[in-house]
Amino acid sequence: MWERYVAALPANVWNWVAVWRRNYLVWRKLALASILGNLAEPMSSLFGLGFGLGVMVGGVDGTSYIAFLAAGMVATSAMIAATFETIYATFARMHALRTWEAMLCTQLTLGDIILGELAWAATKSILAGTAIAIIAAMLGYAAWSSVLYALPVIALTGLAFASLAMVVTALAPSYHYFVFYQTLIVTPMLYLGGAVFPVSQLPGAFQQVAAFLPLTHSVDLIRPAMLGRPADSVGVHITALCIYAISPFFLSAALFRRRLMR
Amino acid sequence: MSRVHIDFAGVTKSYKDRIIVGGLSFTVGPGECFGLLGPNGAGKSTITRMVLGMIPPDAGKITVLGVPVPARARLARARIGVVPQFDNLDLELTVRENLLAFGRYFSMSTREVEAVIPSLLQFARLENKADARVAELSGGMKRRLTLARSLINDPQLLVMDEPTTGLDPHARHLIWERLRSLLARGKTIILTTHFMEEAERLCDRLCVIEAGRKIAEGCPRALIDEQIGCQVIEIYGGNPHELGALIRPYVQRIEVSGETLFCYAPDPEQVLVQLRGRTGLRLLQRPPNLEDVFLRLTGREMKD
Numbered sequence: 001m002w003e004r005y006v007a008a009l010p011a012n013v014w015n016w017v018a019v020w021r022r023n024y025l026v027w028r029k030l031a032l033a034s035i036l037g038n039l040a041e042p043m044s045s046l047f048g049l050g051f052g053l054g055v056m057v058g059g060v061d062g063t064s065y066i067a068f069l070a071a072g073m074v075a076t077s078a079m080i081a082a083t084f085e086t087i088y089a090t091f092a093r094m095h096a097l098r099t100w101e102a103m104l105c106t107q108l109t110l111g112d113i114i115l116g117e118l119a120w121a122a123t124k125s126i127l128a129g130t131a132i133a134i135i136a137a138m139l140g141y142a143a144w145s146s147v148l149y150a151l152p153v154i155a156l157t158g159l160a161f162a163s164l165a166m167v168v169t170a171l172a173p174s175y176h177y178f179v180f181y182q183t184l185i186v187t188p189m190l191y192l193g194g195a196v197f198p199v200s201q202l203p204g205a206f207q208q209v210a211a212f213l214p215l216t217h218s219v220d221l222i223r224p225a226m227l228g229r230p231a232d233s234v235g236v237h238i239t240a241l242c243i244y245a246i247s248p249f250f251l252s253a254a255l256f257r258r259r260l261m262r
Numbered sequence: 263m264s265r266v267h268i269d270f271a272g273v274t275k276s277y278k279d280r281i282i283v284g285g286l287s288f289t290v291g292p293g294e295c296f297g298l299l300g301p302n303g304a305g306k307s308t309i310t311r312m313v314l315g316m317i318p319p320d321a322g323k324i325t326v327l328g329v330p331v332p333a334r335a336r337l338a339r340a341r342i343g344v345v346p347q348f349d350n351l352d353l354e355l356t357v358r359e360n361l362l363a364f365g366r367y368f369s370m371s372t373r374e375v376e377a378v379i380p381s382l383l384q385f386a387r388l389e390n391k392a393d394a395r396v397a398e399l400s401g402g403m404k405r406r407l408t409l410a411r412s413l414i415n416d417p418q419l420l421v422m423d424e425p426t427t428g429l430d431p432h433a434r435h436l437i438w439e440r441l442r443s444l445l446a447r448g449k450t451i452i453l454t455t456h457f458m459e460e461a462e463r464l465c466d467r468l469c470v471i472e473a474g475r476k477i478a479e480g481c482p483r484a485l486i487d488e489q490i491g492c493q494v495i496e497i498y499g500g501n502p503h504e505l506g507a508l509i510r511p512y513v514q515r516i517e518v519s520g521e522t523l524f525c526y527a528p529d530p531e532q533v534l535v536q537l538r539g540r541t542g543l544r545l546l547q548r549p550p551n552l553e554d555v556f557l558r559l560t561g562r563e564m565k566d
């Protein structure tokens with residue numbers, strides 16, 4: 001049993017690149033539509049909430065509300081891009097399109113495929129997150145250099161959320177089940193994770209929950225970077241995001257093996 | 263390199279209480295075309311997936327290209343080409359891009375894949391479709407592309423699950439011709455089919471499977487001689503039971519399949535004499551084929 005699980009893990013450190021390149025090749029054909037689609041939601045939140053609520057709220061944590069929100073939206077867009085890529089596009093490639101079936105007939109292992117998909121979802125997060133950060137910088141809500149600092153955190157955020165969504169993808173019998181993940185996990189995290197308002201506004205018990213959420217760790221790294229402030233406990237946040245990126249990966253490999261190789 | 267390309271020894275697989283493969287043993291030698299013949303649901307696809315290490319057996323031993331499977335199936339798959347039952351090409355990509363992406367799955371560099379693409383396109387007769395999107399291709403062209411794709415790693419062994427199902431006769435004949443050219447190049451092929459004609463034309467040896475068990479094995483000619491060994495008369499258009507009673511004394515065996523009566527007759531003239539003068543009957547006298555063997559062995563029509 002253990003031997004078979006190990007055989008399903010990545011065969012080496014470069015095999016996943018072939019999977020990533022396949023997804024890139026297909027994405028290139030629809031790149032513009034894909035970028036616009038990924039940007040539309042965080043952009044409308046940013047401007048809608050930022051300008052609308054911003055007037056009423058005034059300042060938050062010693063900065064304008066829209067600048068506060070911009071950092072939250074960078075993290076959120078990375079979360080959304082990686083999650084949706086994984087639960088919809090990856091699920092399609094694993095299920096209806098039979099893309100994984102073709103890959104499994106080659107020397108790729110299940111682990112190679114999952115890793116390639118995670119890297120691809122993280123790439124989409126980088127595109128979405130960086131785009132919001134650049135727009136925030138253009139409008140003067142963040143320093144240009146902060147985009148550069150935020151980049152590795154955006155990538156790690158993407159990886160963590162892709163990895164979590166991969167477990168959901170491995171378990172879901174059909175598309176219909178993803179709505180539970182969206183409404184019960186992803187959307188609440190938007191409000192609990194400090195993206196839209198500070199975690200300190202939450203009741204005490206919720207603050208404790210928030211401390212464990214991957215989005216909170218992501219926001220706590222990206223916001224100080226974008227507002228040009230020193231970040232607290234950087235090591236803790238990075239470690240937490242790494243745990244969220246790595247452990248679901250191994251779990252999803254076991255789940256996919258049970259689902260596809262029996 | 264071992265002399266046997268595929269070795270199944272007492273392989274068993276069941277899901278819950280249902281036995282899918284029951285104590286199956288067979289071997290396939292280098293350069294051989296081996297057919298797995300059986301009705302839908304007989305376990306053919308499960309067997310091909312076992313060859314690739316995608317389904318671990320409950321019991322028994324599988325060795326493919328000298329490597330234990332599924333333990334080291336990845337090493338075997340590096341030297342296997344697969345034509346799956348359902349096309350799984352990338353529809354958004356062009357023919358060329360499909361081959362490129364697939365070659366990379368075998369760790370080939372872009373340059374290495376591009377070097378083999380022209381010969382693969384020529385093999386699949388898709389030279390002037392190189393830059394067409396796969397979604398625009400006909401079913402036969404997609405199948406040929408899948409076949410070309412399976413050759414990208416220059417495999418020693420090809421595993422084909424119903425390679426011509428769903429194709430029109432023209433496309434099917436073209437695939438058969440291509441498969442024969444691969445056999446002439448020394449490739450080993452294991453294929454599943456429920457087309458008797460396909461099995462008879464291509465396979466050196468075949469194994470008839472029913473409910474996961476082997477019910478006959480041998481070369482098609484020998485199986486036909488052994489199981490049937492005489493001329494066949496097909497009779498349509500009358501009451502099969504009444505006709506059966508009439509000619510039974512003159513034939514070796516009668517099989518009724520739907521509205522057709524199959525008479526296995528060592529002396530066909532005798533039977534034809536009996537039926538002379540009857541109107542509305544359509545008679546066909548022919549040599550025996552694998553379908554007759556199949557009907558004989560399974561004792562009924564193919565389940566579909």
